[in-house]
Amino acid sequence: MIGAKTVIFLIVPIILLNYLINQRIERPAPAVEKNGYFGEGDTRKDDEAIEAFQIEISKERLDDLQKRLQLERLLPKLDSTNRPSFKFLELLRENFGKFDWKQHEYFLNTFKHYRTEIEGLKIHYIRQTLPPTTGKQVVPILLLHGFPGSFWHFYKIAPLLSNPHRYGFDFGVKAPLLFDVIIPSLPGFLWSDKPTRSGMWTGDIARILAKLLKRLKIESTFVHGGAILGAEVASSLAVLYPKLVRGVHLSNPFLIPFCDLQTTAQHSVSYFGYNNDVDRSSTEIFEVARLFQEFYPRSGDAIGSSLYNSPWGLTANLMSFWHEYSNGNYTAEKRKQLNEMFTVDELLTEIHLYWLSDTAPHALRLLENINRHPDLCALSMSTVTRPTSIVSTPSSPFRFSRFQLSHKFHNITRYNILPKGGLFHSLQDAHSLAADIFAFVELETL
Ligand SMILES: *[C@@H]1O[C@H](CO)[C@@H](O)[C@H](O)[C@H]1NC(C)=O
Ligand SMILES: *[C@@H]1O[C@H](CO)[C@@H](O)[C@H](O)[C@H]1NC(C)=O
Secondary structure (H helix, E strand, C coil), X not given: CCCHHHHHHHHHHHHHHHHHHHCCCCCCCCCCCCCCCCCCCCCCCCCCCEEEECCCCCHHHHHHHHHHHHHCCCCCCCCHHHCCHHHHHHHHHXXXXXXXXXXXXXXXXXXXXXXXXXXXXXXXXXXXXXXXXCCCEEEEEEEECCCCCCHHHHCCHHHHHHCHHXXXXXXXXXXXXXXXXXXXXXXXXXXXXXXXXXCCCHHHHHHHHHHHHHHCXXXXXXXXXXXXXXXXXXXXXXXXXXXXXXXXXXXXXXCCCCCCHHHHHHHHHHHCCCCCCCCCHHHCHHHHHHHHHHHCCCCHHHXXXXXXHCHHHHHHHHHHHHHHHHCCCCCHHHCCCHHHCCCHHHHHHHHHHHHHCCHHHHHHHHHHHHHHCCCHHHHHHCCECCCEEEEECCCCCCCCCHHHHCCCECCEEEEEECCCCXXXXXXXXXXXXXXXXXXXXXXXXX
């Protein structure tokens, strides 16, 4: 006979756990400063002019890169069979010397670049839009890159969104639409100025982007962002400035596992298949925790100084992220080499963008700040009420179920798994992503 006490011992915790896991709580956003200043010297008013910008790397800087590459020592090889990435790095190395930066610079400058000062920093952005035509809705969309990424991740999708017909895309059948595409470089990345004061975090970035939108006279916009960082910034913008955001489109959003009891409990039970429509391995709590630690370094400057001085060190570092984030779902044997997923030219372009703009050390500082910020959990757990569309990709290192995500995103209108790619799928399969964005926006603008 099972005694009444045993029943209580068994049932009560299960009821409590069930309540904890399923309870939908509205979590308000933490207070974020109304203003900040990250430029040189004393706080002063911004120069609000918007200037056209062109990428132009000096000959000295390019010669310096070649000189450094020639001086660099390569790590001696280990047993190459269990380190297939060596083969890929050799290929990359061979092509590094032949890479014609000026030709790529010319191509990058075919996009329209601008800079404008916000909180003491010149913020760089690309804007692609057709002149208004009758009968078509022009809808603004902000595309947010993450780490280690840049506007380069959107070079394929920007034309599809801004000029769909030109590329054989016939979206928006019910309400013909095209996008006013705005791609900012996050502060410290590429040709957005580097903060000279410490402490910048996601809340500050969201505010800076809100000011950019205001300066561009955009009253409300769609926002797309992917992990790592891009999706967090996009969600933060929706949490802190809901009126500015018409809808949020996220690729592979990440939920920090240990921020509160509910999330921890959800991760733990989803491992056993409870309320879990995704792969088990990708939601295991320790794995998710490990990934989180990997995203946000504890001591950015320690690694940053090496990446600031060694182009080959930077290459190896960036490529290890790319490899992991594009192969996350597979065991070692099934993993693909990066050149099977991206062109060598695409990879070298990104490496050059990072090296020539000194992005890596500043990006690491930013990630470290975010990690140390006392409101990190408060902001990343706070509820997004704006309509949200989520895509995840098969080779992402993680995937959260719709159930788990619905506790942060209270209005998920679409949740799709795209056929191809990892965290950098906008380069691997821009068409599927564009199609998904159009479908979401069409739903919201009808
Ligand atoms: C979710 O968003 C859709 C589309 O904008 C809207 O029609 C619906 O009322 C929203 N639902 C909630 C619960 O806010
Ligand atoms: C991992 O890959 C397999 C096979 O392609 C797929 O069925 C599964 O859904 C993937 N898991 C995740 C988390 O994407």
